[in-house]
Amino acid sequence: MxxxxxxxxxxxxxxxxxxxxxxxxxxxxxxxxxxxxxxxxxxxxxxxxxxxxxxxxxxxxxxxxxxxxxxxxxxxxxxxxxxxxxxxxxxxxxxxxxWEGSLTRLRDLRSPLAVFQFQDAVTGQNGQVRQVVAGVTAHDDGKLVLVRDEVVLETLNQLKLGAWDLGDPLEHAVPQSLTSWLNEARAHAIAALDVLRLPFVKPLIGDLALFWPETSDKSGQR
Known part of the structure; x- marks a missing residue:
């Protein structure tokens, strides 16, 4: 020290x-x-x-x-x-x-952002990294991209928080579009896993949260 x-x-x-x-x-x-x-x-x-x-x-x-x-x-x-x-x-x-809530709508978010947690299914490893958080979002052209935890933090920190963001229901969202986009994001995270260079023998992925733009069409784009 x-x-x-x-x-x-x-x-x-x-x-x-x-x-x-x-x-x-x-x-x-x-x-x-x-x-x-x-x-x-x-x-x-x-x-x-x-x-x-x-x-x-x-x-x-x-x-x-x-x-x-x-x-x-x-x-x-x-x-x-x-x-x-x-x-x-x-x-x-x-x-x-x-808190069990894992879905919210954000006013200034440009594209949907899914946050995932990766951990090693094989226990007893000597590495220091036990679990990693990463996110999947989309470019303006709709192409998905896997981003590291610091990018997830930067994206959320840039948003303005209002009281309504904390509990406002997603009454205008289409549940099927959310599910479809999350499934695509999860599949992309698994396919692009090498980007994270994880020291895991058998990585497991778990859903943490989905941040959805306040104004979006059924494709998930603003």
Whole structure:
């Protein structure tokens, strides 16, 4: 750990170039989903803690000045850094993992986006990678493409979240078109699996989520 600051990641092409600020949209969305309106000032969060999160030990009823960035100005600011491993952020992750919803319609999404999880059917392997998340979306010409987890994150982080996005029913969508597109996306993910260079002996694929454009025709294109 003492040498982690000087560790050179330039040769690790498979390591996503993501950092703490990329976690902000998720955390903010979780607060909104829990009917909280966080005060935000240049990436600094202050809010009353959602009641659901208070069930975990050590969670305070209110937080002031939480930040999602490294290199704090002083020791006091360092205590307010949030990321994976922070008990509050982990509680948000835990709550999100408990929800069964896996289909939503998004206003600014250009093309459908299916998210899949890959894992190795052969257990007992020595590799560090146990499971991988990837997505399938479409170019403007409708051609499907497999994208890595960081691209999935970038795509979703660029979208504007509104309260209606969190629970609005897909009353205008055609179920058969969703099923057909998801099946095509799944088949493409399996066929293009070599792109991910997974260290798996026998990869298994599972559906995680389907993000659908608010305005789309039956082919899935806007």
């Amino acid at each position: 003492g040498h982690c600051q000087s560790f050179d990641l330039s040769q690790l092409d498979d390591v996503p170039r993501k950092d703490l600020p990329d976690l902000i949209p998720f955390f903010h969305g979780m607060l909104v989903r829990n009917r909280r309106r966080p005060e935000r000032d240049d990436g600094v969060f202050s809010f009353k803690t959602p009641e659901e999160w208070l069930k975990a030990p050590g969670i305070r009823s209110r937080y002031e000045g939480l930040i999602f960035r490294r290199n704090p100005g002083d020791n006091e600011e360092a205590k307010r850094i949030v990321g994976v491993g922070h008990q509050l952020f982990d509680r948000a992750l835990s709550q999100a993992g408990e």
